[in-house]
Amino acid sequence: MYRADISGREEGSTMLEIPILGLLSEAPMHGYELRKRLSALLGTFRAFSYGSLYPSLRRLQEAGWIDEEDVPIEEPAGGFGTRSRRGKRVYxxxxxxxEHFAALLAEVGPDAYDDEGFGTRLAFFAQTRSDIRLQILEGRKQRMTEQADGMRSSLARTRERLDRYTLQLQxxxxxSADREVRWLNELIETERRGPNPSP
Incomplete structure (x- = not known):
């Protein structure tokens, strides 16, 4: 699933690039703050690995998309009221x-419709063009409709052979899939009406 392309970026790493660049587009952040924000942002959609953050930051820095600087911060040094200075790395x-972040938001591919990709893209819909938002919503709706149809068909074939717990789970x-399709239909309808729909 992960392979390097000619730019040196691993396929699949875009879904971490988008939230990192998106959060840094709001304000510069040090690593700990960025890690907390990413965890809160992505926690609903993926198990965010802290170990993947700093290699991703290094890749983005090598590509020239982010830079870092050590910002001196004053802290109390002890009981004598003196203050010491230490550097904190800010990205x-x-x-x-x-420009790269804007280009990523304009890309639409199959990974924008899966659980992780859709959740990541949805988090930055406010910064995404309306036509791209609509494309992503339509693609996700098709993906979830096909998934729900497949589950419905499978359930019809196997219902009699399932124990009650497996049946309830399915x-x-x-x-859940049907509920998401209804939700997506509402989002699509709102998107088509435009930013200022009439009552």
């Missing part, structure tokens, strides 16, 4: 990084 988006999965 910020470069001009090239802003019915719950089908209900």
């Amino acid at each position: 910020r988006l470069t001009a090239e990084g802003k 019915e719950h999965g089908l209900e």
